[in-house]
Amino acid sequence: MTHASLTIILHEHRALSAMLRSILLLLGQHRRRGTLPDFGALRAMLFYVDEFPEKLHHPKESRLLFPKLRGHGAHSDAVLDRLDRDHARGEHAIRGLEHALLGFEMMGETDQGEPRRATFETAMHLYVRFYIEHMHIEETEVLPLAEAVLGAGDWTALDQAFLTNCDPLAGHDAVAAYQPLFKKILSALPASSGVGSVLEALAGAGAPKYAWPPLG
Ligand SMILES: [Fe+2]
Numbered sequence: 001m002t003h004a005s006l007t008i009i010l011h012e013h014r015a016l017s018a019m020l021r022s023i024l025l026l027l028g029q030h031r032r033r034g035t036l037p038d039f040g041a042l043r044a045m046l047f048y049v050d051e052f053p054e055k056l057h058h059p060k061e062s063r064l065l066f067p068k069l070r071g072h073g074a075h076s077d078a079v080l081d082r083l084d085r086d087h088a089r090g091e092h093a094i095r096g097l098e099h100a101l102l103g104f105e106m107m108g109e110t111d112q113g114e115p116r117r118a119t120f121e122t123a124m125h126l127y128v129r130f131y132i133e134h135m136h137i138e139e140t141e142v143l144p145l146a147e148a149v150l151g152a153g154d155w156t157a158l159d160q161a162f163l164t165n166c167d168p169l170a171g172h173d174a175v176a177a178y179q180p181l182f183k184k185i186l187s188a189l190p191a192s193s194g195v196g197s198v199l200e201a202l203a204g205a206g207a208p209k210y211a212w213p214p215l216g
């Protein structure tokens with residue numbers, strides 16, 4: 001797989017996957033300790049998910065890649081329809097997550113704290129499962145289809161369009177304006193979890209060296 005556009009998709013998937021699983025690890029640690037999480041850090045992490053994957057990654061797929069892959073069979077068209085629906089659903093889901101987090105933050109120290117924490121944790125787990133599965137389908141069905149059916153002209157146009165997008169966690173040119181956000185997220189992650197080093201590796205375009213625990 002040597003096309004720049006496909007490499008970018010895979011790097012962005014790794015970055016999103018690392019960020020989503022970091023949120024779950026952070027929530028799990030605080031639940032076990034009975035402590036409240038750093039809400040500013042959680043807001044920053046959701047902001048990242050909203051800012052890059054939702055606004056840059058998924059539109060690239062839905063607007064640039066998927067239309068070039070339609071018309072190659074009923075099965076693949078149905079898969080693309082499902083993924084397009086996922087993209088639309090993801091944007092809506094982020095608003096729900098942000099609201100659930102706000103409820104947890106505002107009510108965390110009251111007797112509603114526990115149900116509010118549980119509501120946010122449940123919503124976050126569902127979202128993570130949803131997107132891990134979504135990315136798996138893209139990597140096992142859509143990217144192989146692209147390699148099979150696209151021609152040289154298609155790849156040139158796609159690679160050019162994809163290279164103008166950037167995700168600082170996925171190893172493209174870091175955007176200076178987002179460095180404080182990136183540092184805030186990294187500083188909130190416990191050093192012992194190994195999560196920070198994963199995100200640092202992704203920022204340098206390296207492959208994650210951390211074996212993620214299975215989703216609970
Ligand atoms: Fe997608």
Ligand SMILES: [Fe+2]
Nearest residue numbers: 009061135138
């Ligand atoms: Fe994707």
